[in-house]
Amino acid sequence: MNLKKNSLHDHNSCRQKVMEAAKAYCEQKRLKLTPVREAVLNMLLNEHQALGAYEILEGLRVAGFSAQPPVAYRALNFLRDIGFVHKIEQLNSYIACYHPDMSHSPVFLICQSCNDITEKSIDRHKDEFSIMADETGFQITNLVLEAKGTCQACLANL
Amino acid sequence: MNLKKNSLHDHNSCRQKVMEAAKAYCEQKRLKLTPVREAVLNMLLNEHQALGAYEILEGLRVAGFSAQPPVAYRALNFLRDIGFVHKIEQLNSYIACYHPDMSHSPVFLICQSCNDITEKSIDRHKDEFSIMADETGFQITNLVLEAKGTCQACLANL
DNA sequence: ATATGATTTGTTATGTTATAACATTCACTA
DNA sequence: TAGTGAATGTTATAACATAACAAATCATAT
Ligand SMILES: [Zn+2]
Ligand SMILES: [Zn+2]
Ligand SMILES: [Zn+2]
Ligand SMILES: [Zn+2]
Secondary structure (H helix, E strand, O other): OOHHHHHHOOHHHHHHHHHHHHHHHHHHHOOOOOHHHHHHHHHHHHHOOOEOHHHHHHHHHHOOOOOOHHHHHHHHHHHHHOOOEEEEOOOOEEEEOOOOOOOOEEEEEEEOOOOOEEEEEEOOOOOHHHHHHHHOOOEEEEEEEEEEEEOHHHHHOO | OOHHHHHHOOHHHHHHHHHHHHHHHHHHHOOOOOHHHHHHHHHHHHHOOOEOHHHHHHHHHHOOOOOOHHHHHHHHHHHHHOOOEEEEOOOOEEEEOOOOOOOOEEEEEEEOOOOOEEEEEEOOOOOHHHHHHHHOOOEEEEEEEEEEEEOHHHHHOO
C-alpha cells in the first residue's frame, strides 16, 4: 500500500471514479469490461502503483480466476488499448491511468528511492519531441517518456 | 546490414572514429576496453542498428568468446555506463551511440516499418521534461525518450 | 430457437530477456 | 612474490512474454 499517495487524496473515491469511467467508456464503445478485465483494473487502482504481470496474475489466482500468463497479459493489453493502463517500459510493469479521459501522452517520474511513480501528461502534437519528429518527417504512433530519479520527498529525507 | 544508413555516410570512417573515441575515453578514465567489450562495441557499430543481448551473445560465440548471458550483459552494461551504448527500452535491444562525446539525453525515433532507429539528442536540463520534473522537485538521473512510428522514407513508399 | 461467426477465456507449452551466485583468472602494486 | 581488486567463466534460475489451439460464451440474423 502506498501511504504517500493515499495521504494526498481521497483515493477511494478517485479509484471509484476511474472504474466508473472505464465502465462508461466500454459501454459507449460496445467493448466488454469482463470480470477478468475489471479485476485487473481494480487491482491496479487499489495498489496505486506499478505491478508486474506476474503480480497481477497472482492476484487473479487469489481471486479465483485462471492464472496462466496469457490471462493476465490479455487483460492488460485490453486495458492498455483503451487507455486505462500504461506500461512502464523501464520496469516491465503496469500502472492504472487516473486521467484516461483526456487524450494524452503519459510522462512518468519514477523514484528509485521510494518506488513512487507520478504520471504527468503532455499535450500531444505540441511537445518538443513531436515537433522534432515532425521536422524529420517522422510520424509518431506511440511515445515513451520516462524519467528515473529521486522525488522531492525522498530528496528531503536524505 | 542497414543499407539506408550506409548510403547516407561513410560508415566505415564513422565507425572507426567512435571506436577511437571509446579507446581514448577509457584510457583517460583508467577504464579497460577489454577484448569482450571491444568486440561488443564493434558489433554494434558494424550493424548500425539495435541488437538484442542474445544476438550479441551469438556474435561473441562466433568470435570465440565465452557465450554465457552474463558475458554479454556485463559488456553491454559497461558500454552503457560510459555512454557508448544505449538501450532501447521498447525493444529490449541495444544500439551504439555515434556522438558519445557530448553529454546528451538520447531520443530515439523507431520506425515500425523498416526497423530503422534514428538517434536524436536533446540538451539535458533545457528540455521541457527536465523542466517539468524540476517544477515538482524531482531530480532526474536518467531519461528514456522513445517514439515509435513511421519514418519519412517509409511514409513516402506507402 | 437455433445456426453461425466472432470474441473471450482456458490451457499447455515454449520462447525471450536478465540476473544471482560463486569459482577462476588477470593485472597491478606493496 | 604475495596480496588486492577487477574482469571473466560458468552453472543455474528468475522474470517477462507469446504461440497455438481448444472450449466456452455472446451477438445476431435467419
Ligand atoms: Zn495516463
Ligand atoms: Zn521517492
Ligand atoms: Zn547517444
Ligand atoms: Zn522506416
